[in-house]
Structures are given as structure tokens and as C-alpha cells.
Amino acid sequence: MGSGNRQKLDNPVMEWVDSRLPVFTMMQKEYGVFPTPKNFNYFWNFGAIAMVMLITMIVTGIALAMHYTAHADYAFDSVERIMRDVNGGWLLRYLHANGASFFFIAVYIHIFRGMYYGSYKQPRELLWMLGVLIFLLMMATAFMGYVLPWGQMSFWGATVITNLFSAIPMVGDSIVTLLWGGFSVDNPTLNRFYALHYLLPFVIVGVVFLHVWALHVTGSNNPLGIEPKGPQDTLPFHPYYTMKDTFGLLAFLIVYAAFTFFMPNALGHPDNYIPADPLVTPAHIVPEWYFLPFYAILRAVTFDIGIPFTDIVLIPAKLGGVLAMFGSIAILFVFPFLDKHPVRSSRFRPWYRPALLLFVVTVLVLGVCGGKPAEGFWVPLSQLGTVYYFAFFLVLIPFFNKKEPVLELPPSINDAVLKKNEKAA
Amino acid sequence: MKNFFLTAIAAFCLAVPSVQAADTGHIELPDIEWSFDGPFGTYDRAALQRGFQVYKQVCSACHSMDHLAYRNLSALGYNDDEIKAIAADYSRMDGPDDEGEMFERPMRPSDNFKNPYANEKQARYANNGALPPDMSLITKARVGGANYLYGLLTGYVEPPEGFEISEGQHYNAVMAGHKIAMAAPLSDDVVAYEDGSPTTVDQYARDVSHFLMWAAEPKMEDRKRMGVMVILFLLAFAGIMYKVKKKIWADVKK
Amino acid sequence: MSDDDPNKPRRDFLYLTAAAFGAVGAGSVAWPLINQMNPAADTLALSTTEVNLAPIQEGQAITVMWRGKPVFIRHRTVKEIEEAKAVDLGELRDPETDGARTKEGQEKWLVMVGICTHLGCVPLGQKDADVKGEYDGWFCPCHGSHYDSSGRIRKGPAPTNLAVPEYEFLNDTTIKIG
Numbered sequence: 111m112g113s114g115n116r117q118k119l120d121n122p123v124m125e126w127v128d129s130r131l132p133v134f135t136m137m138q139k140e141y142g143v144f145p146t147p148k149n150f151n152y153f154w155n156f157g158a159i160a161m162v163m164l165i166t167m168i169v170t171g172i173a174l175a176m177h178y179t180a181h182a183d184y185a186f187d188s189v190e191r192i193m194r195d196v197n198g199g200w201l202l203r204y205l206h207a208n209g210a211s212f213f214f215i216a217v218y219i220h221i222f223r224g225m226y227y228g229s230y231k232q233p234r235e236l237l238w239m240l241g242v243l244i245f246l247l248m249m250a251t252a253f254m255g256y257v258l259p260w261g262q263m264s265f266w267g268a269t270v271i272t273n274l275f276s277a278i279p280m281v282g283d284s285i286v287t288l289l290w291g292g293f294s295v296d297n298p299t300l301n302r303f304y305a306l307h308y309l310l311p312f313v314i315v316g317v318v319f320l321h322v323w324a325l326h327v328t329g330s331n332n333p334l335g336i337e338p339k340g341p342q343d344t345l346p347f348h349p350y351y352t353m354k355d356t357f358g359l360l361a362f363l364i365v366y367a368a369f370t371f372f373m374p375n376a377l378g379h380p381d382n383y384i385p386a387d388p389l390v391t392p393a394h395i396v397p398e399w400y401f402l403p404f405y406a407i408l409r410a411v412t413f414d415i416g417i418p419f420t421d422i423v424l425i426p427a428k429l430g431g432v433l434a435m436f437g438s439i440a441i442l443f444v445f446p447f448l449d450k451h452p453v454r455s456s457r458f459r460p461w462y463r464p465a466l467l468l469f470v471v472t473v474l475v476l477g478v479c480g481g482k483p484a485e486g487f488w489v490p491l492s493q494l495g496t497v498y499y500f501a502f503f504l505v506l507i508p509f510f511n512k513k514e515p516v517l518e519l520p521p522s523i524n525d526a527v528l529k530k531n532e533k534a535a
Numbered sequence: 536m537k538n539f540f541l542t543a544i545a546a547f548c549l550a551v552p553s554v555q556a557a558d559t560g561h562i563e564l565p566d567i568e569w570s571f572d573g574p575f576g577t578y579d580r581a582a583l584q585r586g587f588q589v590y591k592q593v594c595s596a597c598h599s600m601d602h603l604a605y606r607n608l609s610a611l612g613y614n615d616d617e618i619k620a621i622a623a624d625y626s627r628m629d630g631p632d633d634e635g636e637m638f639e640r641p642m643r644p645s646d647n648f649k650n651p652y653a654n655e656k657q658a659r660y661a662n663n664g665a666l667p668p669d670m671s672l673i674t675k676a677r678v679g680g681a682n683y684l685y686g687l688l689t690g691y692v693e694p695p696e697g698f699e700i701s702e703g704q705h706y707n708a709v710m711a712g713h714k715i716a717m718a719a720p721l722s723d724d725v726v727a728y729e730d731g732s733p734t735t736v737d738q739y740a741r742d743v744s745h746f747l748m749w750a751a752e753p754k755m756e757d758r759k760r761m762g763v764m765v766i767l768f769l770l771a772f773a774g775i776m777y778k779v780k781k782k783i784w785a786d787v788k789k
Numbered sequence: 790m791s792d793d794d795p796n797k798p799r800r801d802f803l804y805l806t807a808a809a810f811g812a813v814g815a816g817s818v819a820w821p822l823i824n825q826m827n828p829a830a831d832t833l834a835l836s837t838t839e840v841n842l843a844p845i846q847e848g849q850a851i852t853v854m855w856r857g858k859p860v861f862i863r864h865r866t867v868k869e870i871e872e873a874k875a876v877d878l879g880e881l882r883d884p885e886t887d888g889a890r891t892k893e894g895q896e897k898w899l900v901m902v903g904i905c906t907h908l909g910c911v912p913l914g915q916k917d918a919d920v921k922g923e924y925d926g927w928f929c930p931c932h933g934s935h936y937d938s939s940g941r942i943r944k945g946p947a948p949t950n951l952a953v954p955e956y957e958f959l960n961d962t963t964i965k966i967g
Contacts, residue, residue, distance in 0.1 A: 148787060173825050190602045190671070193754070195830040198821035200754040201761070345787060353780045360773035367769060371762025372574050375675060383676035383751070384668075393711070606834050645834035768817075772810040779807050 140326055145344035146351055147332035149523050153227075154330070154351075155358030156220040162359055163213035164318065168311050170206040171255075174199075178258065180304035182297040185260035186385045204374040210252050211377045212366045214400035217245060225445075225466055228454025229331040235446035237324040242442045244317050249401070249439075251310040254303040256398055261382030266395050268295045268303070274408070277429040294388065334526055335454025336519055343523040394483055402480030403473045407499065408435040409484045410492040434496060441503050448503055450511040453519070461514040462507075469502045562709055564679040565686045567741065571748060574763065577756050578749050580612040585728055586746025587611060589739050592726050594670060597662060597717075599650040602671035603750055606644040610753060618644045625649040663703045665716035674744070675751040681744040683709065688740035691719035837967035839959070842898065850915045852903060855966045859903040859911055860954060861927075862964075865938060870896055872925060873939035883949045887939045890953050900964065901940045902954050905929040907947040912936060927951070 116135050119125040128134045177196050179188035192199035221241070224230055230238035257268045272289050276282040291298030329338070338344045345351070369376065377399060381392045397405050411430035416423040425433065441448075456463040472495045479492040520526040570579040587608070590600070605622035613621070622642040627649065630637035642649065652658035659666050674680045686709035694706035700714065707715040721736045728734055732742075749755075828836075838855045840862060845851055850863040865873075873887040891899060905912050907929065913919040914927030914936070922928030922935035924943045929936075934945030941950040956966040 169822060173822050176826065177829075187602070191829070191831065194602065194607070195832075197824045197827050197829060199825060199829070200758060201821055202825060204758070349783050350787070353776065353783050357773060357776040357780045360769055360776055364766060364769045364773065367762065367765050371758055371765060374758070380676050380678050383672040604831070604834065606830075645831070768810075768814065772807075772814060775803065775807050775810055779803055782803065 142348045144347040146347045147338050147523055148345045149332050149527050151333055153223040155355055156216050158355040159359050159362050160216040160220055163216050167209050170202050173202050180301050182300055189259045204370045208370045226456045228335050230446045231454050233328050238446050239443055240321040247314045254307040257303045260386045262384045262392050263379045263382040265386035266391055274432050277432040339522045396481050403476035404435050406476040406480035406492045407438050407496045410496040448507045458517045461510050465506050472498045564682045567685055582742050582745040583611045583749050586742035589726050589743040593720055597667040598670045600648040600670045604647045672751045674748045681748040684744040685740045839965050841963055843962040852915055861901045861903040863899045865897050865899055869938040882942050890939055900956055901951040905947055906949045907932055907934055
């Protein structure tokens, strides 16, 4: 980011600024001429889309914060006032509520892209880990945001999720009391969630900055998973990818707008239009859809884990579920260190590819399980899904490291692109 | 890869509605054709006015509508004087006045709908311990929305053989568990319509469900109108950007 | 992409259209974010206030809240009205006749926004015991502006007379402000 051998700019005002703080040079270097592999497919749009969704959430959120009242007695009413009386308030709230879902959709596709094409591998391990950190922060932010309208799902979701911490041996109950600021989810809880919900997005912006910085050190991965070997393999970011990203973004926004304007409550839950009532639990508590796979993992552990043939319980079911759920996210952090196979892209990994696609199906199935009542056939299905979720990382990946064949890779990106065009012609 | 994605998307689309449907159990809801259905649907002003009349004359005896103010009724097609007159039929406490006393005064258009009870305890006491829920958001707070409400209001049928109903409970085909504390609120000819619409339970149920959908989502028409414009704009913009992208990339593929 | 490329004019047009769409899009996104700060419907609904004048005795004044601001309503005495009418307009900083500040036939009622036009303090003079300034009207304690019995600025730093809000008589004893 230093000025280095800065080129003089023609515009005197820009030159004056740039010679003191080389923002224009930096933009030109990082987004103008930045060499980017020429063979991206549309999966590579989702980083930019996620960035736009983050900005959308922050901007609509700040506007909503001007009208929202973070008090247990007024929160629900203030949200309704936004929906009914504030100029365009309904638009802002529906954009914000559906925006959370579409932010997660973009990020989930982005994560899948990384897993499919091996973007987490050396030398991009830290880039991946920063990404998982963003994901974790997003989950915390989304959870606390969902509490703010103070409807039934808000209240009971907050109760259930904060109670997870009570599974921690010895100090669990004290931690939960600390989180609540009282002896149940109540006004102090709402207040601190609001404060943190406002803060965390800016922390996310900070980590996104690091994420992008790390990306610009290593350069982007690409569908072939081989590094660019020279200028013939790359294109300047602008205009090639700025324009392509804009097109992809607009296509994504059409779907986002369709939900926001024509089925704004389809991804939410009707119970959250009932004001919070600490005396009545809804018949069926479900988190927002983007948490459902993790919720299913939490509920999959229905048994105590102990030493076989004795009565000694090492991990009670409650703690086991919590560990499994947090473990399912924690394992993503170490994924780059579990997968040692030299080939990045699934295109050249005959074993990893089907295993990963099955992993995706498993996550979707877990998502469905998470939305169903924890009974009957859904319980063993969640357990099966949970087993595969962890086996993928802890059994299959180490096995692939040793046994999966290493296929021959194309000599260069340019070479592969030319060959593909020849075939098409 | 492509096939996999189509399958995954299809699986997910199937999964999402089933997640939503989990709550209703196996109760079949009626599927009414509402004028507000679909991306271009709008409210029917005459139905809204009739529905408001049903709410006012029947439901409002027990059910509050805290989030609505009389001024909101302008959306139903009432003019300022009519709204003033409707509001003035109710009174509320205000004050304190110059002598420090609270006083009762007629409602104004800026006041919220009159709550039939002073507080929750009184509401429960008057209804055998059951709290009549607030109606402002009821259609959004129930799976099935207006269809659910219509089904509930017309769902007071004879219980199946052997179904046990305790004192103070009533059988309802649509209510979860089929037991509801509210007695059938509607019967033929309880509300006199001025526009010649049939004065039947079915018509009342339709009209009041229509009205309550509006009450829960008063900005729906604005929303859909804006949505059509936004989507057309995005489609055109996306089309242009697709051309721009193709033009720019034309040099690369050569 | 050379200059003699036959596609060039079309391309420029395409880029201009794209830029125009971008600009329109950005503008349409910005508007709701700004407009949300304007008064909401419930705030606007409270922007008119009806006041019953019957209990106000001659020589008395009341203060009512309207749009979050104090409004002075004074039942003026004959003496006060005469004083106000007798003033030579040439002496005034902000020349306005007393008739222009009251409603015809209801000259005894003076209705004003009770906010000093200098820097927004609330002048004294509503209560019997208050200092009324040198012109038998109102006196602003913040920076010493004196207003006469028609609420016109006579002395001190304030630039204009106390503002008369929009109001109408619904009947002889009721006014609607706003």
C-alpha cells in the first residue's frame, strides 16, 4: 500500500491528494490493473455480492436504528411503527430482514466455491480462516438482530441459544446469567444485543478488509486451481471483472428484490409477529433458515457419552450437542490444515469431488431436519448427517491425502482456455 | 456440476415450504381467491369497509387492534369527516388537565383504536382466563394468513364422534388441537351491510379476513407497485450490463 | 479496440446507457434512506391541535404544545389592544400591523409561537407575575429582547416578531392550530 514508484496523475487535485496519500494509486493497483486469472466462472461473483450485501445491511440498519427503540416494552411497537408510519420504513425493514438471508445465501455460495476449487489451500490458508471468522461474526450478528423485534421467536430463540452456554461444566450458569444481565432474557439482554448488533457489522467490515488484503497478497484462485504463470493467464480487474461482477450482482439483486417486494415474510416465521411473551413458548421453535443445519447438529446428540460398560458419563447429551455444534464451525478453521492433497480444484480430484457434493447435500438435509420437530425419523437422519459432516473432515479428507490419485494438470490457464475454445469451435 | 446445482436448488425449494408447513400439522386450510393475491393484487375497498364494519360491530368487543389508528382508515376510502365521526364514537383518558385531573375525551383520528380492556388481567378475567389476541397483525402471525382466519371463522362445525370438549371450549376444524376458547363469533345477519352484499357467515368471514390482512400489511399495495418497477429496472439494467460484459470480453476470447 | 472499429459508436452508447442506469439506480436507493428522516405519519397526525378558548379570562394567557413547541394564546385586554394598534409602524424593526397578526373580529385573541426569534428561548410574560418587558408584552431572559402586546420585536437582538402560526377559528371559542 506504500506509494512505491508512483506515477504522476494528470488531474492536479488528484495528484495533490495522491502524493500525500496514494489512494488513487492504490485503487488503480488493487482494483484497476490488478492481474486476475482470466478463467473465472460466475462462482467468483459472490465475494463482491457478499460485500454489497454487507453494505446494504449496514446502510439500511443505520436508517432503522434511527426509529427503533431498544426496550422490552417498546421494541415490538417501534418496529410496527417503522412498518406503518415511518416514510418508506416498511421498505427499509423488509430490505434488512431479507437482506440477512441473501447475505447468507451469497456467503454460503462463496464458501462452497472456496471448498470446491480448493481456494483454502496453501498459500491461502489465512485468507480462508479470516473468511470463517467473518462467517462466525455474521452468525452472531444475525442472531442478535433477530432478537431485536422482540417477537415470540426473538425471545425464545434468544432464550434457547443463550442457554447453550449453560452446558459448559462448572461455570455455565454464571456465564448465562452474565449474558442475560439478569435471571432470564429480559430488557438488559435486549439492550446489550442491540449495542452488539450495531457494533459487530463494523468489526465484520474490519475483518473483510483483512480478508481482501490477504486476497490481494496471494491473488485469486481460479477454477483450474493452478497459479497464473504470466500475463497471458490474467486480465486487469477493471473493466473485465468490474463489469462481470456488476452483471452478476444485478442478477442476484433481482432475486433479492423478488423476495423483498413480493414475499417479504416467506423466509421469516409468523410467530415473530406475536409480541414476546415470557409465559408462553411457541409450539415449535426454529431459528432462521441459515442456522438450521447447525441447529440440527445441536439436536442430533440425544445421548450421553461415557466410558463403555460403566456408568461414568464423560459428556452429557446437552454438552455433547453444544460441542458438536460449535465443533462443526470450528472444524472449518482448520480445514486448510486437514486437507494436504496437492491438487486444488475438484475438477482434478476424482474422489474429493463426489465427497464434497455429498457434503453439500448433507448440509441441505441437515437444514431440513433442523426445521422439523425433533422426533421420529428426523432424529436418526440428523444423526446420520452429523456423522457424515464430521467424517468428511476427519476421515475422508485424511484418507484422500494418502490415497487419492494425483491427476495431471493443464500446463497453464491460457493453455486450458485455448483448448476449451478450440473444442467449442 | 450444473446438474448437481439444479438438483440442489430443486431440493432446497422443496425443503423450504416444508419447513414452513411444519407448524400447521395436517390441518387443511381453505384456499380462497383473494383480490390481494399475486404480484399485482390489490385490496378491495368495498370488502375492506365491510370487513371493518364486522370488526367494529363484532370482534372489537373483545379484540384490540393496538397498532392501528383511526387516521389509517383513510386507506379504506373514508374521508376526513367520516374518520373523525368514527373516532368520536369512542373515548379515551387524557390529561392531566390544568387541575391535575385525568379526564375522558372523544377519540381523534390521531388516536389508536380503542382497546376493549384496560389491561391484560381484565381481558383474561372477562374471558375465562383466555386472552383474546390483538388483531393488528393476526394474519401475519398465523401460518396461512387470511386463509387461516377465514377457515377459523367458518370452522365451527360439529365435532367428530367421540371428540371431548371441556366446559368453555369449542370445537373448531382449523384451530390447532381443534379446541378454541372463543365461541363462534359470527352468525347470519348479525351485521347489516349497506351495499347489498350477502349477510352470511361466509361473507362476513371473507370480509373481515380481507380487512385484517390489510390491517397487518397496510403498505402491501405500495410495496407491490414499487416492486414491479424495481424488478423491471433491474432486468433492464442487468440486460444492459450483460451486453457491456460481452462487448468487453469479446476481445479476450479471440 | 482501435479507433476505426465499426462497433465503437454503439459501444459508447451502450456504456453511456449503463452509466445512466447506474446513476438512476444509485439515486433511487439514496432517496428512501434520506426520506425516512422526514416526519413519520404518526408525527404528522399530531401536527394540528384544537384549543378551547372558553376558560381563558380577559388578561390571561395559556401556553399549549403544538408540534413540540409552546404556543402562546393571550386573551388581550382592551388596553393592550389599543396600545398595540396605536404603534407607529415606522418605529418597528419588523413592521406589521396588529390587524395582520390577529383574525378579523377576534382581535382580542393573540396566538403566537412562543419562541424568541433570536436564538430560540421561550420569552417570559405569560404569567401575571412574569416580567413583561418595557412594552407590556413579552421579555426574553436569554438576551433581553422586548416584545410588545402584539408580540412584535421592539428592543433587543431578535430580528423579527414572534411568529403567528397557521390557525383558524372553528367557532367563537375553539381554534385549530396547524
